[in-house]
Amino acid sequence: MSGHPRPDPPPEHTPRATPAPDRTARADATDEPVVGPGTCDTAPLTDAAPATDAAPATDSAGASAPGADRAPREAEPGDRTARRFRSPKVRQGVVAANTDGKTHPGPTRRLAGAARLAAERTRLLRMALGARPISLTAALVASHTLTMLWPTVNALATGWLAAEAAAVLGHGASLASVGWPLAVLGALLLADEVSVAFRDSIQRLVAGRLDGETLRETRRLVLRAADATLPLTEADDISRASDIGPTARRSPGAAAVGQLTLTFRLLSAVVATALLARFFPVTAVLLLAASLTARAVVRRQWMGLAAVSNAREAEARRTRYWSEISAGRAAGKEVRLFALGGFVVRRRTREALAWASDVWLTRRTVLSRQWITILLALSSAALGMGVPGLAALHGELSTGELVTCLVAVTVVFRISSMGMEAYDITHGLEAVRALDALRAAAAVGDTAQSAAEGKARPGPAPADIRFEGVRFRYPGARQPVLDGIDLRIRAGETLAIVGDSGAGKTTLIKLLTGLYTPTSGRVTVDGADLAGFDAEAWRRRIGVVFQEFNRYPLSLADNVALGAPEHRQDLDGVDRALRRADAADLADSLPAGRATRLSSEFRDGVDLSGGQWQRLAIARALFAIDHGRDLLVLDEPTAHLDVTSEAEFHDRITAAARGTTVVLISHRLSTIRRADRIVRIADGRVVEEGGHDALMAADGGYARLFRLQAARFGADRATLPAQGRGATTGQDRDPARSTP
Numbered sequence: 049m050s051g052h053p054r055p056d057p058p059p060e061h062t063p064r065a066t067p068a069p070d071r072t073a074r075a076d077a078t079d080e081p082v083v084g085p086g087t088c089d090t091a092p093l094t095d096a097a098p099a100t101d102a103a104p105a106t107d108s109a110g111a112s113a114p115g116a117d118r119a120p121r122e123a124e125p126g127d128r129t130a131r132r133f134r135s136p137k138v139r140q141g142v143v144a145a146n147t148d149g150k151t152h153p154g155p156t157r158r159l160a161g162a163a164r165l166a167a168e169r170t171r172l173l174r175m176a177l178g179a180r181p182i183s184l185t186a187a188l189v190a191s192h193t194l195t196m197l198w199p200t201v202n203a204l205a206t207g208w209l210a211a212e213a214a215a216v217l218g219h220g221a222s223l224a225s226v227g228w229p230l231a232v233l234g235a236l237l238l239a240d241e242v243s244v245a246f247r248d249s250i251q252r253l254v255a256g257r258l259d260g261e262t263l264r265e266t267r268r269l270v271l272r273a274a275d276a277t278l279p280l281t282e283a284d285d286i287s288r289a290s291d292i293g294p295t296a297r298r299s300p301g302a303a304a305v306g307q308l309t310l311t312f313r314l315l316s317a318v319v320a321t322a323l324l325a326r327f328f329p330v331t332a333v334l335l336l337a338a339s340l341t342a343r344a345v346v347r348r349q350w351m352g353l354a355a356v357s358n359a360r361e362a363e364a365r366r367t368r369y370w371s372e373i374s375a376g377r378a379a380g381k382e383v384r385l386f387a388l389g390g391f392v393v394r395r396r397t398r399e400a401l402a403w404a405s406d407v408w409l410t411r412r413t414v415l416s417r418q419w420i421t422i423l424l425a426l427s428s429a430a431l432g433m434g435v436p437g438l439a440a441l442h443g444e445l446s447t448g449e450l451v452t453c454l455v456a457v458t459v460v461f462r463i464s465s466m467g468m469e470a471y472d473i474t475h476g477l478e479a480v481r482a483l484d485a486l487r488a489a490a491a492v493g494d495t496a497q498s499a500a501e502g503k504a505r506p507g508p509a510p511a512d513i514r515f516e517g518v519r520f521r522y523p524g525a526r527q528p529v530l531d532g533i534d535l536r537i538r539a540g541e542t543l544a545i546v547g548d549s550g551a552g553k554t555t556l557i558k559l560l561t562g563l564y565t566p567t568s569g570r571v572t573v574d575g576a577d578l579a580g581f582d583a584e585a586w587r588r589r590i591g592v593v594f595q596e597f598n599r600y601p602l603s604l605a606d607n608v609a610l611g612a613p614e615h616r617q618d619l620d621g622v623d624r625a626l627r628r629a630d631a632a633d634l635a636d637s638l639p640a641g642r643a644t645r646l647s648s649e650f651r652d653g654v655d656l657s658g659g660q661w662q663r664l665a666i667a668r669a670l671f672a673i674d675h676g677r678d679l680l681v682l683d684e685p686t687a688h689l690d691v692t693s694e695a696e697f698h699d700r701i702t703a704a705a706r707g708t709t710v711v712l713i714s715h716r717l718s719t720i721r722r723a724d725r726i727v728r729i730a731d732g733r734v735v736e737e738g739g740h741d742a743l744m745a746a747d748g749g750y751a752r753l754f755r756l757q758a759a760r761f762g763a764d765r766a767t768l769p770a771q772g773r774g775a776t777t778g779q780d781r782d783p784a785r786s787t788p
């Protein structure tokens with residue numbers, strides 16, 4: 049009667065087949081001391097943390113920093129959890145909590161909630177019935193139909209057998225008369241076994257297909273979003289919509305097939321009720337109503353647990369993050385060398401406990417209320433068994449009819465238990481809803497996009513780009529990073545951007561490449577607003593080397609060719625780009641040449657040094673330029689290169705990028721001094737602009753910085769202003785470019 053409460057899985061992925069919900073968190077709880085709010089160091093971890101996750105500022109060692117004693121977070125482990133558990137109000141509220149944290153919804157909200165649930169359930173059903181190929185779905189429906197009718201046919205056959213057996217025993221009828229009902233029962237048993245065996249495999253197939261579709265769409269939405277800030281603000285939804293598949297707990301596919309299973313279970317109970325109603329109509333209806341009520345109570349209790357767990361997605365995500373830091377290869381180096389093991393484990397424990405404390409609390413509350421379901425079960429049993437039993441005692445029911453009724457009662461009764469499908473539905477729906485949220489967020493971008501479709505595609509020639517009063521503020525940040533940038537980037541010029549660390553140079557590049565959209569002001573390309581451009585068409589015009597460039601676990605050739613993936617087969621082009629990026633030797637030195645896989649995670653793979661990776665990233669950008677990109681963006685392109693290579697870099701890139709617009713960011717001013725124009729940004733604005741010589745002569749911030757670097761690194765005195773006039777600058781090539 050009490051259903052099959054399945055404990056909720058921990059934030060880590062656990063195989064669905066063997067859920068071991070609290071083990072991880074509980075192990076942590078014993079391995080590590082529970083940390084109360086007084087020692088909390090829950091500072092935001094990554095830029096992916098949603099704005100609502102604001103947490104007390106702390107020092108890196110984990111001790112509370114000033115301000116750490118501000119209002120505590122919603123549910124810290126330790127004494128706060130204990131307080132919550134002691135409060136009866138909260139104990140009730142937790143079970144009734146919705147995912148949005150509201151407790152005790154009013155009647156209107158309840159109605160709206162029920163309508164939404166019904167709509168979602170119908171949608172799941174449609175998903176299951178719409179899965180392809182149709183033969184698979186048809187087989188699944190056939191199997192469920194058999195399962196639906198089976199209990200009632202079984203009740204009739206069992207009653208028949210009982211009647212024949214009674215005739216044999218009571219009236220000395222021939223033993224052969226039980227042969228037919230036994231044969232029918234045997235056939236039923238066989239059909240059920242075969243159907244169950246096939247149904248399991250078919251269900252897995254259908255669920256797998258539906259999950260695959262959800263994952264594909266999630267990835268497509270995340271990558272397609274015109275504005276790269278989307279993943280930052282939707283981090284939890286992405287996490288929910290991606291927590292899918294055989295080793296994860298949220299499976300829209302399992303939810304859809306679960307809904308199909310549940311529908312047929314309900315139909316099965318209705319059919320059995322109809323059979324019982326032939327003998328006892330009122331009892332049949334009452335029994336069905338009591339069983340459904342019991343199911344609703346059990347479901348509500350245990351699903352509250354799922355809601356609480358879902359509401360703690362941020363903690364679950366951060367727990368995974370800390371697990372990755374402690375066990376992942378990349379992070380492992382620093383963790384070991386700085387002896388951060390204890391710290392990382394404590395942080396992980398804290399996040400896991402923040403997730404788990406509410407879940408544990410809810411589970412205990414649910415368990416303490418099982419008396420309700422026990423009471424309902426006893427009443428249903430008394431009704432279902434008592435009424436036919438009494439009728440048989442009074443001779444109103446034959447033996448066969450009594451057996452038929454009792455078997456029918458157990459079938460109706462069984463619907464009161466909450467099958468595993470209820471968990472599949474609830475958890476899978478979290479992913480479905482998260483995907484909906486991502487779709488809605490992407491649709492906002494699409495509306496702006498489609499409004500401009502057709503009229504705002506970038507032209508074929510190098511473009512004239514302007515920043516017009518551009519302001520940009522990161523979501524959740526108080527101050528704008530860029531606060532009124534006015535800047536022109538002329539077609540074909542090399543523009544260098546300099547500024548202090550954190551001045552907003554990379555942010556400016558992200559606005560230029562359309563990864564972010566300005567908070568106000570606009571970026572124009574040949575006079576047209578970039579915000580109205582087809583984002584993909586614009587990005588196909590750009591070759592870029594970011595500070596944090598990607599290191600793909602693919603072959604060396606692919607790592608270069610991904611600069612223009614539509615030309616992946618152009619291996620001569622790959623070789624050319626490698627040569628120009630001074631990486632041709634690298635290809636020769638690798639075991640399988642340019643086919644070598646660049647990842648030590650693979651048996652046949654190798655890893656490269658930071659400088660070698662950077663040359664590849666440069667080659668990737670050069671490959672992109674060779675295939676039609678006419679805006680080259682280089683954000684700290686020489687950060688990993690040695691001094692000699694850095695000196696060569698500019699010559700190579702200038703030669704390779706002739707006719708291309710180049711935007712170059714570098715802290716090493718020797719790299720950028722030969723740019724056509726240099727702009728310095730500070731306080732969110734352009735504060736200096738001009739050629740190297742002009743800026744040195746102006747003796748402003750750029751000149752001071754340049755002299756400082758020259759003195760510091762023993763730069764050639766001849767590069768200082770008096771001698772520098774001979775250098776090839778933008779002014780030399782085109783005097784008109786000396787000022788914007």
Ligand SMILES: Nc1ncnc2c1ncn2[C@@H]1O[C@H](COP(=O)(O)OP(=O)(O)OP(=O)(O)O)[C@@H](O)[C@H]1O
Pocket residue numbers: 095280522523525529547548549550551552553554555556595
């Ligand atoms: N995703 C983000 N969310 C919130 N703030 C951000 C994000 N990325 C950058 N910032 C903030 O924006 C400011 C500018 O960052 P940006 O990376 O543009 O600076 P930068 O000039 O390129 O710095 P550096 O020279 O050190 O690379 C910084 O104060 C940074 O903290």
